Amino acid sequence: MIAIARYLAAAAATLAAGLAVAQQPAPPAFAPSNLSPAGVRSLAANCAACHGTNGKPAAGSTLAGLAGKPRNELLTAMSQFKLGTKPATVMHQLSKGYSDAELAALADYFSKQSR
Numbered sequence: 001m002i003a004i005a006r007y008l009a010a011a012a013a014t015l016a017a018g019l020a021v022a023q024q025p026a027p028p029a030f031a032p033s034n035l036s037p038a039g040v041r042s043l044a045a046n047c048a049a050c051h052g053t054n055g056k057p058a059a060g061s062t063l064a065g066l067a068g069k070p071r072n073e074l075l076t077a078m079s080q081f082k083l084g085t086k087p088a089t090v091m092h093q094l095s096k097g098y099s100d101a102e103l104a105a106l107a108d109y110f111s112k113q114s115r
Contacts, residue, residue: 044109
């Protein structure tokens with residue numbers, strides 16, 4: 001009798017846990033990256049607040065200009081920020097919001113801008 005009660009208690013607990021998991025909302029589905037030229041320009045606009053329009057900071061700014069830098073240099077820096085291996089104030093957080101493809105597209109975009 002005790003074995004049956006233990007079995008029923010375990011089965012009820014397992015069922016309750018399964019129901020709790022089943023009631024969890026599905027994670028949000030995000031739209032795929034827009035890596036068209038217009039989409040990449042839109043992504044690059046997010047960088048303008050600190051790095052200036054098209055990667056050209058305001059005169060006298062202490063922030064790095066991105067325009068015209070080599071693609072590989074930009075991509076390496078952004079990837080290091082994302083991984084947390086390069087010190088930063090906010091870039092280590094911001095870069096985590098971009099996929100590797102988006103970082104590559106941004107590096108390509110800024111490397112093609114005139115200084």
